[in-house]
Amino acid sequence: MTRMIFVNLPVTDLGASMAFYQALGFENNPTFTDETAACMVWSETISVMLLTHDKWRTFTSRPIPPATSSEVMLAISCESREAVDDMNEAAAANGGTADINPLQDLGFMYNRNLADPDGHVWEAMWMDMAAMPTDT
Incomplete structure (x- = not known):
C-alpha cells in the first residue's frame, strides 16, 4: 500500500468548510463523507478529513484550540x-x-x-x- 496522510481537522460548519476546501482545489471523496465528516482530497496520497466538533470528540478528549491559535x-x-x-x-x-x-x-x-x-x-x-x- 502506498503511504498516505490524512490530516484530521475539527470544523464548526462542515458545509462551509467543504466549500472552502473545494474553492482551494480539493475534491470531495463521497465514500468517506457523511453529515459528521468530509474527506477532501488534495492528491492521491494527501487527504484532509473535516470533522464536526462532535465527531472530533469521538477521537480525542483533548480540547479543540480556538481559531486564534x-x-x-x-x-x-x-x-x-x-x-x-x-x-x-x-x-x-x-x-x-x-x-x-x-x-x-x-x-x-x-x-x-x-x-x-x-x-x-x-x-x-x-x-x-x-x-x-x-x-x-
Whole structure:
C-alpha cells in the first residue's frame, strides 16, 4: 500500500468548510463523507478529513484550540507561483484569511500562508529545485 496522510481537522460548519476546501482545489471523496465528516482530497496520497466538533470528540478528549491559535502549519505544494497566489485569493474569497504571515519569496521558493474558516493554518508553496542555491 502506498503511504498516505490524512490530516484530521475539527470544523464548526462542515458545509462551509467543504466549500472552502473545494474553492482551494480539493475534491470531495463521497465514500468517506457523511453529515459528521468530509474527506477532501488534495492528491492521491494527501487527504484532509473535516470533522464536526462532535465527531472530533469521538477521537480525542483533548480540547479543540480556538481559531486564534496555531498548533501546526500544514504546507502543501502548488504547481506554480500563480497557483500559490490563486489559492491565497480563493481563501480570502471563501471565508478564510489570506496572508496571515508575510509573503516569502526566496526566488527558488515562494509561499503564502492562509487560514481556513476555523483558523487552521496552511502554507501554499512552490519551489523550483533547479534554481535552488547550492553550496560549492
